[in-house]
Amino acid sequence: MNPKLVPELLVVQDIQKSYRKKNKVLDGVSLTIRAGECVGLIGESGCGKSTLARCIMLMQGVDSGAIWFQGNPVQASNRESLKRYKGQMQAVFQNPSAALNPRLRLLESVMEPLDQLEQKVPAFLKDCGPDRREIAGKLLECVGLSRELLDRYPHEISGGQKQRLCMARAISVEPALIIMDEPTSSLDTLIQSEMLNLLKELQGRLAFSYLFISHDLPVVQYMCDRVLVMHEGRLVDEFVKEELFAPDRHPYTRQLVAEYD
Numbered sequence: 001m002n003p004k005l006v007p008e009l010l011v012v013q014d015i016q017k018s019y020r021k022k023n024k025v026l027d028g029v030s031l032t033i034r035a036g037e038c039v040g041l042i043g044e045s046g047c048g049k050s051t052l053a054r055c056i057m058l059m060q061g062v063d064s065g066a067i068w069f070q071g072n073p074v075q076a077s078n079r080e081s082l083k084r085y086k087g088q089m090q091a092v093f094q095n096p097s098a099a100l101n102p103r104l105r106l107l108e109s110v111m112e113p114l115d116q117l118e119q120k121v122p123a124f125l126k127d128c129g130p131d132r133r134e135i136a137g138k139l140l141e142c143v144g145l146s147r148e149l150l151d152r153y154p155h156e157i158s159g160g161q162k163q164r165l166c167m168a169r170a171i172s173v174e175p176a177l178i179i180m181d182e183p184t185s186s187l188d189t190l191i192q193s194e195m196l197n198l199l200k201e202l203q204g205r206l207a208f209s210y211l212f213i214s215h216d217l218p219v220v221q222y223m224c225d226r227v228l229v230m231h232e233g234r235l236v237d238e239f240v241k242e243e244l245f246a247p248d249r250h251p252y253t254r255q256l257v258a259e260y261d
């Protein structure tokens with residue numbers, strides 16, 4: 001299918017962002033993510049990847065530029081539309097321990113995002129009925145965790161299990177877009193590849209788009225249809241993954257490729 005025919009989900013236009021004592025961290029960043037698309041964002045540590053993610057998630061303001069979501073300008077939105085925008089987006093970060101409230105059992109933790117919504121049962125669990133414990137158990141099973149863990153606290157499960165729980169929370173509200181910021185870099189290799197396969201399986205089943213941020217080129221290539229390359233706050237290259245070795249790749253992309261040769 002021609003990707004241009006798939007509706008644009010997120011459009012970021014010419015974003016500039018500086019922190020107080022630093023030159024521009026984001027310098028004219030523009031990108032588009034289409035519905036159902038898996039986009040990778042790669043670049044060395046400190047180039048601005050997480051800042052871009054936080055700006056898209058409205059966790060930080062931008063100095064200039066615009067964000068459009070499903071055709072609507074986000075900055076010009078009223079409170080209701082902003083709430084809807086945020087509700088359409090979820091994030092999974094590198095450190096799952098920091099994302100989970102240590103005082104909540106997994107049952108409460110996995111239900112936290114759904115508890116904010118009026119519709120308490122995700123459509124993909126519509127056969128589940130209204131019982132919280134049943135919904136929570138099904139959500140855990142969707143990410144390969146046993147429902148027997150429901151009464152445990154985060155410190156009673158492994159790092160990989162915590163990251164699965166974060167995924168369960170993210171998918172529970174059926175977001176259109178999930179931003180994954182180095183979601184597997186705190187995990188060891190075997191657990192990492194299990195997690196990546198789980199993400200792919202969930203995306204295939206639920207059809208959300210994702211922006212997958214990583215400094216690991218092979219991982220991004222495995223996980224994504226299209227890759228954006230960031231260098232010193234600018235997007236310097238963009239390609240569908242089959243074109244990674246094309247002769248017109250940006251010198252910085254070629255440098256990244258050479259690191260894995």
Ligand SMILES: Nc1ncnc2c1ncn2[C@@H]1O[C@H](COP(=O)(O)OP(=O)(O)OP(=O)(O)O)[C@@H](O)[C@H]1O
Pocket residue numbers: 019020022025043044045046047048049050051052215
């Ligand atoms: N809140 C902040 N205040 C000041 N400077 C910041 C802040 N957050 C990030 N920076 C700086 O902005 C630059 C970009 O940081 P950012 O975390 O976005 O990069 P990154 O590409 O995600 O790096 P990493 O891969 O290591 O997470 C870095 O120089 C960082 O030190």
